Amino acid sequence: MSLKSEQGRRASDELARALLETGALTPGWAGTFRAVPRALFLPDLVWAHDMATGRSVPISRSDDPAGWERAAYANVPLVTQWDDGQHTASAPGSVPTSSASMPSVVAAMLRDLGVSDGMRVLEIGTGTGWNAGLLAHRLGSGNLVTVEIDEAVADQARQALLRAGLHPGTVHGDGGGGWPEGAPYDRVMVTAGVRAVSPRWLEQSRPGGVILAPWGTHYSDQDALVRLTVGEDGSASGPFLRMVEFMKLRDQRLDWNRFRGHVPDFPGDADVSRTTVALPDLGDRYEPARFVMGLCVPGCAHVVNRSDSGTAKAWFFDLTSRSWAAAVFRSGEPEATVYQSGPRRLWDEVEAAHRWWVGQGEPSHTRFGLTVTAEGQRAWLDGPADSWAV
Structure with a gap:
């Protein structure tokens, strides 16, 4: 043309x-x-x-x-x-x-x-x-x-x-x-969607410069646009602006094949419990709850499988161990059945993260932000003074 x-x-x-x-x-x-x-x-x-x-x-x-x-x-x-x-x-x-x-x-x-x-x-x-x-x-x-x-x-x-x-x-x-x-x-x-802000981008930025990137965790495909300002000390910090979804950097894509050995047979010897947390509580595609779960449960991948019968199974996989969890939601039932296996209690962490988010007044992603240093990435709510590793 x-x-x-x-x-x-x-x-x-x-x-x-x-x-x-x-x-x-x-x-x-x-x-x-x-x-x-x-x-x-x-x-x-x-x-x-x-x-x-x-x-x-x-x-x-x-x-x-x-x-x-x-x-x-x-x-x-x-x-x-x-x-x-x-x-x-x-x-x-x-x-x-x-x-x-x-x-x-x-x-x-x-x-x-x-x-x-x-x-x-x-x-x-x-x-x-x-x-x-x-x-x-x-x-x-x-x-x-x-x-x-x-x-x-x-x-x-x-x-x-x-x-x-x-x-x-x-x-x-x-x-x-x-x-x-x-x-x-x-x-x-x-x-492109990133799961880790490259330290090279900080090194190559002027103090006062800006890094604008779609950022998220392996918990989901969600990205939130983050605007980081580079400081004199070489760190960068800034707020999340809005939800987006981008194709991921090739070396930061999540390979789901890595979890094939996590669940050799279901439910196997997993611990079984019940929960009143409902599937909608975990958030959908662009909802803040899902993004916040990724911030609060680091190193965890999450996917939901749905069936025509009205049953949905939410899976959680640890990125560094064989720990896994699954919550089975059945239409019309007030509680879901939870299965957990491995040293990391992933569902317990997800449930605790949800309680914390509700207790904070269900803040949207725009109240959260990110700080990046040579040591890694930290998320925060309302300001970088109180932050946690992601």
Whole structure:
């Protein structure tokens, strides 16, 4: 698509107008959104992702140019790669591994980044290159370095940026290491979900600089956008802004196969008890309870299996031992049956975390924050003075 496409220009204007009305896009970014069209950075085959159903529908530019154009400027996430590029069919693959984020999410993150003229930015996760293009247009190509771990994705993004007349530093490499050759940076923007903030990002940031990243725990797929300010001592601290969900950094993905040996037979010799905690108490996809459980029960992975009969089984697995727990919820029953095995009493920890959260007035994620030092990561409620390791 040419930058001069009249249809593309109208669609880009309409998208910018809609984002301005919602407040996701600020006036300072509006001109850039109009000048750097999302469609220029998309491959010919994309998969429009429905956030409500979780389904991804393929749309081919050659087969359905009008549908492809609508998807390009719609406020929906578009999957652009499956299974680290190993999947090449038009049907969806198993795991989405690269995407074009929702325009509203992109706009809001750029707003929260808080850039101004002359700032140098490091972007972790180039993806399609659209976010890098927006930053390069706003700040100048020489003030941006973007790092992408997938060589094919990096090459495609580089070509798209060139078509847009933009020339930021586009690096094929592991974003966890940052890019020291371009340091120090005023801003580090991470466009993949992280479970640990890399110390390299702190080292390569100026004091007073900002690291903006979707952060979460292995407890769930949830991420919350955290805005960390780097201190003179090299630590960084800041609040969670809102819930998001991003594809995870490749070396920080959770491999569920690691738990195959945890439960050789169910329930085996597990201890059995009952609980009045209900399944909704544990929180759903974007609810704060689920996020807080991850903060308060570190090193724990959690998943819920549901059956057509109305039974749901919530699993909890320890990341460092063979400890596990399962709570079985049956429709219409006031109590659930709990099974626990191993030295770590995972359900007891989850139940205690839920009681604590309720006792604090059920605070949302925005009252929590994160502090990162060379020693690790610590979460806190209302302020970093009282914090705990995560």
